[in-house]
Amino acid sequence: MTETFQEPGWFTKRVFNPLVAGATRLGLPLAGSRVLEVKGRKSGEWRKTPVNPLEFEGGRYLVAPRGNTQWVRNMRASGGGRLVRGRRVEKFTATEVPEEQRPPLLRAYLTKWKWEVGAFFDGVGPDSSDEELRRIAPDHPAFRID
Numbered sequence: 001m002t003e004t005f006q007e008p009g010w011f012t013k014r015v016f017n018p019l020v021a022g023a024t025r026l027g028l029p030l031a032g033s034r035v036l037e038v039k040g041r042k043s044g045e046w047r048k049t050p051v052n053p054l055e056f057e058g059g060r061y062l063v064a065p066r067g068n069t070q071w072v073r074n075m076r077a078s079g080g081g082r083l084v085r086g087r088r089v090e091k092f093t094a095t096e097v098p099e100e101q102r103p104p105l106l107r108a109y110l111t112k113w114k115w116e117v118g119a120f121f122d123g124v125g126p127d128s129s130d131e132e133l134r135r136i137a138p139d140h141p142a143f144r145i146d
Contacts, residue, residue, distance in 0.1 A: 004067035004139040036062065038074045038081035046082075047074060052116070053083065053145070056108045061097070063109045063142045065117035072141045083145075094143040102142050103133035109142075 036051040049071050054061045064072045075081060080093040097105060110118065111126040118125060121140070124132045 034083040034085050036071060036081060036083060038071055039078045041074050041077035047071065048084075051083075052109075052113050054105070054109050054112060056105055060092075060145050061105060061109075061142055062094070062145060063106065064140055065109075065113075065120040067120075067139050068141060075143060080145075092145040094145050097142040097144055099137045100134075102137040102140065103130055105142055106133050106137060106140060 033050050033052055035048050037046045037048050039045065040047050047070065049069075051062055051071075054063060062075075075094050076096065080091070083090045083092065106121075106124075107126050107128075110121060110124070114121075114125055122136055124136050
């Protein structure tokens with residue numbers, strides 16, 4: 001497991017994420033985004049961040065484009081959380097996808113979301129080789145949510 005983490009900049013933290021999260025909480029998600037709520041592993045308080053859930057091969061997934069983020073660490077500790085869109089709150093359990101199984105999932109995620117998160121994938125995109133996707137898989141934790 002890698003410890004790669006790409007810290008969001010001021011604009012993302014203070015403007016973009018709050019706008020996306022606010023619109024999603026109002027029931028107006030940006031291209032299918034949701035607000036992820038997961039309990040803090042130390043505080044036990046609910047932490048919130050916008051995410052892009054992915055439907056793939058009959059399952060639903062969350063991918064961490066920025067790497068080993070706080071929400072990833074909290075998800076590992078809690079084993080689940082909630083996805084919010086407007087007044088709809090969906091509870092779920094999460095299972096981390098092993099690194100060797102991530103390449104096809106990352107390809108599908110990049111096909112749908114590269115326009116928003118492509119900068120965090122080290123130049124790898126949906127048309128990249130399987131080898132390149134395997135190379136970046138350790139840097140992008142993913143969870144199947146049920």
